[in-house]
Amino acid sequence: MATLQFEEGVNRPQAKASHCRQQLLVNILDGMANVKPNATYAHAPISPVGYDKGFRRITYHRLANAVNGLGWWITAQIGRSASFDTLLYLGPNDIRQTAIIFACIKAGYKCLFTSHRLQLCDTQSLLRSTSCKAILTSDPLGFHIPSIKDGCPLPIYQVPPLNTLLVEDYPSYPYKKPFEQAKHDPFLVLHTSGTSSTPRPMVLKNDWLATYLQSLHAPSPPGFECLESRMRGCRVFVMLTPYHVHGVKSFQGANLDITVFGALTNETPIILPPAEAPVNVQTLIQGLGTIDADVCYVPPHFIEEIANNQKYVEIVTSRASSLVYAAGKVSEAHADIMSAKMEFWGRYGATEQGTVPSLRALGGWDCTMYNYIIPHPTAGWQFRPYSSSNDETIYEAFIVRDVENLKVQPVFTLFEELEEYPTHDLFLAHPRIPGAYKWCGRTDDTISLSTAANVNPMIMEHGLDQHQHIKGVLMIGNGRPRPALLVEPNDCAVSNQSFIDGIWESVEKLNRAYFVDHRILKSYIIVTNERERSSCTRRNCGHCMNHAQIDMLRMSM
Known part of the structure; x- marks a missing residue:
């Protein structure tokens, strides 16, 4: 109603419904x-x-x-x-x-x-x-x-x-x-x-x-x-x-x-x-x-x-x-x-x-x-x-x-010129209902966490792009409590754990730009390859990565 x-x-009531009149809330x-x-x-x-x-x-x-x-x-x-x-x-x-x-x-x-x-x-x-x-x-x-x-x-x-x-x-x-x-x-x-x-x-x-x-x-x-x-x-x-x-x-x-x-x-x-x-x-x-x-x-x-x-x-x-x-x-x-x-x-x-x-x-x-x-x-x-x-x-x-x-x-009323x-x-x-749509991401690739916080991935991604042992990097986490990191090494012969240990100091430095609960945990770094990373988009990141790694990550989240 x-x-x-x-x-x-x-201060007297009017008969008109609220959609018919513009009102001052005060x-x-x-x-x-x-x-x-x-x-x-x-x-x-x-x-x-x-x-x-x-x-x-x-x-x-x-x-x-x-x-x-x-x-x-x-x-x-x-x-x-x-x-x-x-x-x-x-x-x-x-x-x-x-x-x-x-x-x-x-x-x-x-x-x-x-x-x-x-x-x-x-x-x-x-x-x-x-x-x-x-x-x-x-x-x-x-x-x-x-x-x-x-x-x-x-x-x-x-x-x-x-x-x-x-x-x-x-x-x-x-x-x-x-x-x-x-x-x-x-x-x-x-x-x-x-x-x-x-x-x-x-x-x-x-x-x-x-x-x-x-x-x-x-x-x-x-x-x-x-x-x-x-x-x-x-x-x-x-x-x-x-x-x-x-x-x-x-x-x-x-x-x-x-x-x-x-x-x-x-x-x-x-x-x-x-x-x-x-x-x-x-x-x-x-x-x-x-x-x-x-x-x-x-x-x-x-x-x-x-x-x-x-x-x-x-x-x-x-x-x-x-x-x-x-x-x-x-x-x-x-x-x-x-x-x-x-x-x-x-x-x-x-x-x-x-x-x-x-x-x-x-x-x-x-x-x-x-x-x-x-x-x-x-x-x-x-x-x-x-x-x-x-x-x-x-x-x-x-x-x-x-x-x-x-x-x-x-x-x-905000953008009168547009x-x-x-x-x-x-x-x-929606696959069956015309006119129904569900949100799946942003054109600016903002990560929207389930805690209602928005995270800008660019600081982490641009910072790690310069690392000598990293070929590619992508921060992910839409709809999750905190973000994770998808990283591709230059040398695939190096063990995953050695690679993560080698880049961790850089990740920690870049983490300082984020709130504590937005920072990348060491256990939230996923080492992947070029095919998996290139097929991933931030809006559909759960569809395309190494599924065993993603399932393990989701259980920990």
Whole structure:
């Protein structure tokens, strides 16, 4: 169902469905707080580290009150902004993530979220490129803030505690702009993944957000339903981490896609894990033991761990009706286990376009479609041949401007000069269902791990290409928890172990450019020959290598 809609600056419900009107999300929040103050926005654990104290039900009244409190706090600490200055927020996985966005908007700022996995230099680059004015945080000594400040000397402000914001009452912080006046104002700043270059800030404006939300509410063609409709009004247990930079299967704001966009426009109550607990499968399983959820929304590497544990499978399937993943690939073996037992599917998108509105045929759930998308016809997607081999065609996806449907094509609010937008994502067509495609790689050869991290292989490959004992090298690992290395020696007479020992020092030096869990382990180096390496592509690396070696590697992963 679509939520009540509100006139700009007027807190009364309108009869029009959400896909018919462009809205400011800040007005929807204030409208809900006035018209449906006791409706549930979220269930959040009272304890920051566990579920032993139960859950706190957070209403729209309390959320809007927290926004007002933070808005007045920002104004008192920093002053109002007349030019949408940027404020970086770093904090735990609690509702302050949502509240700070709207508080910044009311005080005239725009909020920047960054991934906790970014290199320090990349975070500092984002602060400089956005002319960030200050850092807001729950912990001035946490989140690597002292190191960030060393490179970018900025004032740091500690936001009020969560309990204070939820318990104390604050006067309303007014926001009076209508949509037409505010449509080009910034809503939020995210950033690109930085896999092929320094992460670039991406300012999402109100017109982008309104267009994106309308795209998810567009009426489905006869005989189809939009997958998004299966989550509307449901209780969604959100296990995506804060500031998660998502891979090709989702966009950087995939966490916000549920906790902010979906919650407010669909009246979808969210369930949060403990704010300071590890965001892992064990935390999800413990949570499902204390509260029922309709949908579990998880990163892809959760699927493997759940599917490999029969007890976890029983808990998830008995306590939720749907399992949805975003931000990467899942292995088909593990996906098959889950899809046979419950509604299971993935969401695809990117920061520039949001999640793609994808259709499913009515008349029963097809458990084989979890990896496929059928883009809504109004989205303007075209799949064009990119390459062919072994009777298999790979397609690149383009989004083509459609004058009649521009209000549901968010990417063209960012790139107004373009007639078409190349996604650089590669797909395979469904063998039987027309219009259905599954993601299989990137034109830039980025490796997308199952942990939702993107890895640039060029540093490792270019570095080892210069090694005197190496004839060829390829980093692989799409859909796996960490990458591996396929290496061909110059001298095939040398034993594999001697060859690996001989190049290991060089691999270790190049590993320093990567996060610890993205580095090549010695046991993840596969020695191969020219025929095997040349037939391998990063998108289909499991199809063509020495199968005994690959099977052994997969078991170790």
